[in-house]
Amino acid sequence: MSTVLQNLVNQPYRHGFVTDIESDVVPKGLSEDVIRLISRKKNEPGWLLDFRLQAYRHWLTMREPAWPNVKYPKIDFQDISYYSAPKAKKKLASMDEVDPELLRTFEKLGVPMHEQKALAGVAVDVIFDSVSVTTTYKQRLAEVGVVFCSFSEAVRDHPELVRKYLGSVVPPGDNFYGALNSAVFTDGSFCYIPKGVRCPMELSTYFRINTQESGQFERTLIVAEDGSYVSYLEGCTAPKFDTNQLHAAVVELVALDNAEIKYSTVQNWYAGDEKGIGGIYNFVTKRGLCRGVNSKISWTQVETGSAITWKYPSCVLLGDNAIGEFYSVALTNHHQQADTGTKMVHIGRNTRSTIVSKGISAGTSNNSYRGLVKIGANATNARNHSQCDSMLIGDKCGANTFPYIQVNNSSAQVEHEASTSKIGEDQLFYFAQRGIGAEEAVSMIINGFCRDVFTQLPMEFAVEATKLLGLKLEGSVG
């Protein structure tokens, strides 16, 4: 690879600082006692503790999945702390009482925690290590009946809703990391949109891992009642450590009749250094259930961080005429590994799904798309269109596509298109011969490549995502 390309893809991580703040961390290790301790710290009701213990007991019987196309040393689950919270002196009544050190952290990250400074029209929930620090715009959302709060608050204030939907999309024993999350999850976001309400603003959660030896296990649950609409965005960063940290989240979405949920992610966890030391293991289960007729769930993700990414945001299309969408840009550099994609499970009649996946690999990274399209026996006239494109930068990286298609109904139409391209010396020379330098050329090529996905992001975040990809790839041209 030329030095021009090499310099272009070497860009330092800008969120890698550690906040010096006193934390309440439980000792490393996992057992029923630890789970009981977490549950007690959070003053949880008995049914939730039972949910955790059931998940834990199931987890003990499970094995880590070996099928992903990623390599990493065996994780010692007893060497992780499962709870870490910034020590609060007392219960917070307003934002003004938040530890100024925390406020500075999020200011540095560009996350608005003060409502008056917040991006107009975006409500933010902030999760620092294991707990939710603050949720903005609660009042305004409450006026239209939208509940947007931390998961712990939801358990306290809306137990009937949480109990009804928790585990209804991702059951406690669903998969190894999902079960682990169900056993030890500490906080996350909860969102409930009542019947017929179009959520008046974008909802956003910002996740930050700060402590070196803690894992982050958050749980997000979004329920959209009949005829409602919500657009939701999550962002994530973490400090640089030379050890790996585990992030095993679960996100559950439920869309009832005629409801629509749009879920967007800009993931920028620390990816490790250029030698592959450190970085987050991002092992996440995300699934949406289109339970009602004409319901729609749309996942859009821009994945740029993490040492290893293992996630398949999925849609179960149960209701007739339900629509599932998955738009993804996954960029890997240096020694990053990504095995990501989606599952579209068609159960209802006339269900439709669209998959657009753009993988970009640079350095010595490895980027795999893995996707399942399953058409059930009763899914008459189901349709799917998948498009998986890979782009290689340099000649030491890899791209793979693993599409799985299972069709049990002969009226289904399933299409799969795939392509692989490469930013080559010759393309850069062509740009150069027209006066355009390598940095601008690469950014133009990448933006063109990702256009179909970026247009799906909410406006502000499309700009952010474009910038983020630029940062990941830009550098001094030499």
Add this chain to the structure above:
Amino acid sequence: MTDKVLLEVRGLTAKVAGIEILKGIDLSVRSGQVHAIMGPNGSGKSTFAKVLAGHPDYEVTGGDVLFEGRDLFDRTPEERARAGLFLGFQYPVEIPGVTNSSFLRLAYNTVQGARGRDELDPLEFDDYVQDKLKLLDMDPAFLERSVNEGFSGGEKKRNEILQLAILEPTLAILDEADSGLDIDALRIVANGVSRLRLPDNAVILVTHYQRLLNYITPDYVHVMDEGRIIKTGDKELAVELESRGYDWVADEYRSRQAA
């Protein structure tokens, strides 16, 4: 007419992948002139064009080149382009996902900026580009397609000439601008180039066949063989080459060297 030397090549040698391809080229191009460089396959014509533009695969091993009186080789490929040196590619590269219009505008504005002239916003640029499209008899829908992606051979070549028309370089080096063109496309490309001939600029046509020279009359015709210019003449030489082939020129050169 300001008749000045645009390009001065002296004793240029260059290699690719360790093999010497150019073995000492001398050439002087003045403003207002058209030079044709002809020769058999593998004679080094395309290498010469790419070396001038700064292709990273080629290593200059000797000689020097002045472009408008300044050393060419101490400049990067993009600096050469901004200074007014244009290479029309023999095999234009496809750039999926990048529209022709955004590519052309970025190229235009970059070159304009380097010349200290105003850049054009998308609307102004659209007006500018529509005139150029007419000149080359090209469909405006062309602008919304990805750069060269899925273009026919003729469309790719026309797109190169469109870029030439838009960027208005001082020195245009057109590498096999006529290869793969049917007779209509050839006429359109040739007319486009002819109309872009100005007293202040110059054109180097690298070509295997004489047929392009029926439309664009060169001031000089050079024959290249084994990395050297072995004969220079006027447009009659091209006609002679068409009927007699290249071998006699090489024989003549060898007997001259032996003498």
